[in-house]
Amino acid sequence: MIDFAVYSNAGSREKNEDYISSYADGDRICFVIADGLGGEGEGDMASRFVCNHTVAIAEKTKKFNSDFLKDCFTIIQKNLLRAKKELMLSTEMCSTLSILAFDGNSACWGHIGDSRIYCFSEDKIQAVTTDHSLAYLMISGGMSEETDVRNHPDRSILMAAMGMENMNEAYEIDMSEMKMRRPVSFLMCTDGFWQYVHEDEMLNIIGSEQTAEAVMNKMVKTADLNSEGEDRDNISAIYIKYIPE
Numbered sequence: 001m002i003d004f005a006v007y008s009n010a011g012s013r014e015k016n017e018d019y020i021s022s023y024a025d026g027d028r029i030c031f032v033i034a035d036g037l038g039g040e041g042e043g044d045m046a047s048r049f050v051c052n053h054t055v056a057i058a059e060k061t062k063k064f065n066s067d068f069l070k071d072c073f074t075i076i077q078k079n080l081l082r083a084k085k086e087l088m089l090s091t092e093m094c095s096t097l098s099i100l101a102f103d104g105n106s107a108c109w110g111h112i113g114d115s116r117i118y119c120f121s122e123d124k125i126q127a128v129t130t131d132h133s134l135a136y137l138m139i140s141g142g143m144s145e146e147t148d149v150r151n152h153p154d155r156s157i158l159m160a161a162m163g164m165e166n167m168n169e170a171y172e173i174d175m176s177e178m179k180m181r182r183p184v185s186f187l188m189c190t191d192g193f194w195q196y197v198h199e200d201e202m203l204n205i206i207g208s209e210q211t212a213e214a215v216m217n218k219m220v221k222t223a224d225l226n227s228e229g230e231d232r233d234n235i236s237a238i239y240i241k242y243i244p245e
Contacts, residue, residue: 001242020033034095063103098111102242107186110174113161114132118187119184132158212239
């Protein structure tokens with residue numbers, strides 16, 4: 001059984017450049033979240049483009065696995081670069097892309113950018129994607145005195161994203177697969193969400209609430225409280241609970 005909840009808000013911005021989409025066919029379910037980059041509405045176009053194209057590929061795919069993820073990132077990158085050229089859109093029009101797909105009791109996920117996918121099981125964070133940001137690169141490489149990505153001045157500078165001109169069509173992406181033999185939950189979120197909900201808070205909330213909707217509501221309230229008085233980015237998330245039949 002899969003229980004999920006979705007939230008998206010523009011925050012303090014005039015426009016919400018985050019985008020969320022999904023596709024379901026029986027016990028095959030695909031969730032997608034993206035955070036667009038680029039001025040004058042092009043970030044909105046980019047995030048919508050990558051999400052809708054992921055769903056289009058999912059609709060034609062018989063099995064959700066690592067090959068499906070590779071197809072998504074390779075084909076969408078190629079199509080986005082072509083669309084930008086044909087429509088003479090800004091080279092800055094890019095987007096993060098995070099995909100989580102369930103196929104029976106198997107799950108696979110992949111991402112690029114600084115949106116995140118967390119995997120929780122047995123009251124622990126079992127996995128979390130790597131941020132493709134300058135801040136994360138500097139901290140992980142020991143080149144920064146700041147040790148928390150959330151407070152790093154270069155947190156929003158991305159080193160990789162869909163639509164970046166210097167990326168080839170088959171660049172390596174972060175991908176994971178797992179068999180789910182016990183209850184597992186996932187949080188997919190843009191940086192405007194994880195910036196204000198820390199990992200210990202995530203675990204406490206997940207451990208105290210029974211439904212996906214209750215978890216999401218409490219995380220959103222936590223983000224609102226932690227960001228009070230700040231100029232907030234768009235904030236979007238999907239929380240998914242998987243319980244074996």
